[in-house]
Structures are given as structure tokens and as C-alpha cells.
Amino acid sequence: MTIDQGTRFKKGCQAGISIAIGYVPIALTFGLIAKTTGLSLGETVMMSMIVFAGASQYMSLSLLALGTGAFEIVLTTFIVNIRHFLMSASLNEKVEPDRTINRVIYSFGITDETFSVAAIQPGKLTTGFMFGLNLTAYLSWVIGSGVGFAIGAGLPQTLQQSMSIALYAMFIGLLVPSMKKSVKVVFLAALAACFNIIFTMTNFLSSGWAIVVATLLSAVLVEWVEGIKKKGQVSNVE
Structure with missing residues (x-):
């Protein structure tokens, strides 16, 4: 990485701090509920590493609790996240030309929040900035999920079981603001x-x-x- 790209990477990390602050409490809650749903620490962290989509991961926990098959969960996740095609196509016009492999890597980190921050940046987006922005958000979500699981493991069994209600409260919290608008x-x-x-x-x-x-x-x-x-x-x- 050149000095110029390193500077832009640092700027991307700084821009991602606000996203990370918002992700941490949601990731903690996800890890906590994942523990009460029956997932292991490895499964919880791996889901956050591979899926990296808050609403879809919460939905997956609900489907897993219902005993839903893997294919239905994957299909539902695809439907929920289909908007990412549009976000990626939009950012494709704003980022600087670069190797396809680099674009593939940082496009994995595009979420509603990282897209919003990237879209309002002036001028062309550099590869360094996109890597810094998305990596900061990604690490906060993955680490937060693991920490949330660890916290859940330390709770009394009765309290762990009652935490399953938080899953439905989370869905209501996501839905109500959209319904108001x-x-x-x-x-x-x-x-x-x-x-x-x-x-x-x-x-x-x-x-x-x-x-x-x-x-x-x-x-x-x-x-x-x-x-x-x-x-x-x-x-x-x-």
C-alpha cells in the first residue's frame, strides 16, 4: 500500500468510527440472543464474519428457532439483501478504477450505513478509503457479536431463556420507524x-x-x- 493510499485508509477508518459506535450495541444484542437461541461461539462469530448483515442475522435466528431449513434461510436472506445490488451499482460509479479483486473484497463490506457514509463523500472514492471504512464497521460487528455471546454465557440460565423475547422486540424496533414514515x-x-x-x-x-x-x-x-x-x-x- 502506498503512502497516499495509507492516508486514505486512515481517513476511511475515521469515517467508519461513527458506524462502529452504532454497530456495537446491536452486535452485542445479536451475540446475546444467538447464545440463547442455541448457537455456539464459533457459529455466532462465523455468521457475523460471513453474512455481515444485521437484519438478516436477526431474522436467521428467528428462523433457526422455528426449525427452518438452511435453503429457506439462505433464500430469505437473499431477498432481504437484494437491495445491495442497487447500492453496489451506485457506488461503482463513484469509486476510482481499480483491480476487480480489490472491488470484490471491499464490496463485501457494503451495508446501509457504509453506503450512506461513502455516498456523501466529495469526489471519487479511493480504494484505501473504502477498505478503511468497511473494515472498521466489519470488525466492530464481528467483535461485538463475540463479546455479546460471552456476556450471554455468563448470565443465569433463566435470564438467558427470557432473552429470546428481545428478538421480537428488535424486529418491532426495526419495523415501527419505517411504518411511521x-x-x-x-x-x-x-x-x-x-x-x-x-x-x-x-x-x-x-x-x-x-x-x-x-x-x-x-x-x-x-x-x-x-x-x-x-x-x-x-x-x-x-
């Missing part, structure tokens, strides 16, 4: 819940597939209705 999200969440209940109660699908199909079906229907509304608005203007 958009009525569309309210309909999407309600519709997905209804489909999931129907599929589960009728034994039409297993619990894992019920979540996957309910998510896809509700998203398609909401977007279809949204498209019809937009066409109607354009027709009225004309």
Missing part, C-alpha cells in the same frame, strides 16, 4: 403477516417457506397496487 410499509407488514398466518394455520407451507412466500407475495401485491395508483395519477394529469 410510510403507509406503504404498514400495508406490506400487515399483508405479509396475514399471508404467513394463513399458510401456517392451514399447514399449506412449513414455517420457513411460509415466511418466504408471504414476504414475496405481499411485496409483489403492494408494488402492483402502487403501480396501478401511479398510472391512475398520470392519467388524471393528462
